[in-house]
Amino acid sequence: MTMSLKARITEDMKAAMKARETDRLATIRLLQAAIKQKEVDERIELDDVAVSAVIEKMVKQRRDSIAQYQAAQRQDLADKEQAEIVILQDYMPQQLSVEEIAAAVDAALATHGATPAAMGKIMGELKAKLTGRADMAEVNKLVKARLG
CATH class of the missing domain: 1.10.1510.10 (Uncharacterised protein YqeY/AIM41, N-terminal domain)
Structure with a gap:
């Protein structure tokens, strides 16, 4: 173990x-x-x-x-x-690549719809999946770029 x-x-x-x-x-x-x-x-x-x-x-x-x-x-x-x-x-889990983060963002956008009104739901799902493995500020910028 x-x-x-x-x-x-x-x-x-x-x-x-x-x-x-x-x-x-x-x-x-x-x-x-x-x-x-x-x-x-x-x-x-x-x-x-x-x-x-x-x-x-x-x-x-x-x-x-x-x-x-x-x-x-x-x-x-x-x-x-x-x-x-x-x-x-050294104590953080393995960080995701830019491609893996983009794929997670695309999946969340497909699930919740690519509308600015869905931003909260999208970020909630991504936070649960990516916390500790990606910089959430960068994820947020990526989501806003895809929505905007």
């Missing part, structure tokens, strides 16, 4: 401690804190899908920070955030 994502993160934290990889250790600790916070807030045990959602949110936050740091001419901080994204993406 394969180990859960949370167990893998814990094992990687121990390995980073032993190897004295301070940057990796710090990022993994931030990730564990975010997972624990969500579990405490919602009083639930997170499964792999929910953990992936936490990781995806953390990656999105770092991308937003990179844009702000670059606008403020702070490339050193942007590089640090980029390094954290690389570490976090």
Whole structure:
């Protein structure tokens, strides 16, 4: 049996401690804190899908920070955030290709109709299918382009 994502993160934290990889250790600790916070807030045990959602949110936050740091001419901080994204993406499921995403969008459009009124239903279906495996902001842009 394969180990859960949370167990893998814990094992990687121990390995980073032993190897004295301070940057990796710090990022993994931030990730564990975010997972624990969500579990405490919602009083639930997170499964792999929910953990992936936490990781995806953390990656999105770092991308937003990179844009702000670059606008403020702070490339050193942007590089640090980029390094954290690389570490976090190790825990994300395999990302879908552009063709696979386009096929999923086309299938959802065929199911719900290619009208702007169906946007909510289309995105709801795609979010359920693609969360953690595709950048939902990019999926949203693709759907809007196909509808518009």
